[in-house]
Amino acid sequence: MRWLTYLVKCLLCGFVAMQIYFVIQIALWIGLNPASTAFQRAERWRLCSWHWSCPVYSEWTPYDKISNNLKRAVLVSEDDIFFQHNGFRFEDMKKAWEKNQQRTQVGSSRTALRGGSTITQQLAKNLFLSSEQNYLRKGQELIITELLELTLSKQRLFEIYLNSVEWGEGIFGIGSAAHYYYASTPAALDRDHAAALASALPAPKCFDKPQYCRKANIHFPTRQEFILENMDRVALAPYSSAKSSKSIKQ
Template structure:
């Protein structure tokens, strides 16, 4: 049994080392902008392989140079109470777990049944920054751990800034700087309400929004989603609620 104990120690040591790496990386991002994400690197490899030149578009834009229209539209589309929660939305996750249980039962226990829904902006960011696109319960658990680190170590505004600059907006298009230029030829600061709603509606299926050949698996009607976003943009908050003063 000595070999088993040694193996378990190695696994535990590797797990702890990985968490330490996450802590150091997130700590650096408090003052340094990420140059890429795990998802971006995977997409670059998928599109270009070993080619030096690659049609990946990305351009960092500071938070205060991004239109409030876009910030509000993305919140409506992806996580309307982002500035109020602590990284997870328990009710949404419970619904997702129930849906997953149903899917697994229908799939007769197949281990590759994909997880569905329930992700906040912070959870999406955790996945994009560090993890693969593979969906299983171990990856979801690691995603939750990273989500906790992100919420603890970075401010909400910084998290949102990194998200808006790293999220996918089409094939090889990452971040609002590249997206606003690609679709409308304007800087992110100049996006109108209608343009912001269009871009935010793309986030659930950005490749499908960009190129029709990716729409076979997408079940989304972008114009309807754009109308919903426009109707609800004014009700979302762009900052955490102030703490009540105690006497």
């Protein structure tokens, strides 16, 4: 029995140490920009392995240098009440849980979990976690999400998200995406370009390269049209009276 108690203590200490690491790392991002994310590093390894020269692009753009068109378009696409919630959308999470249960009963345990994730939850996953989808990883994602919301302002969270999210194979952040797709800057993105880029976020590799579209069930022109129709209805700051848009149905 002693060995079991010792093992439990070791696991508990390891868990606590990991959470302390997350807290310290997040606190540093109050004033420092993340150099990379766990997802970026995984993609770099997948694409380049040990090679120094690598087709992975990322450049940081300050929040005030990013077009409001792009900010509004991304909110419509991914999380229309981002500035109003505290990191979670419990109704969406409940629906995702119910769909997961249905798919588990019908299919195999290998079936990917549906997320119902907010922008903060997506950021937590991209910054720290692997792409593996299971309930243990989802639990850690929820803890990190809470830490992010408690430590960083909403504007800072959105800034980090826009500079780290994937916009195509090896393309990370709005600075790289604006240059890659439109030879433009994030500040100069018009409504159409912003809506097109926001429509890509659920399946960025498919948006970039057709060979990745076999697993993507999304029609980008329809999504882009929906985003354009709803861009003026989302709020860019907390406690705004602006009406939120309806959920996009893919």
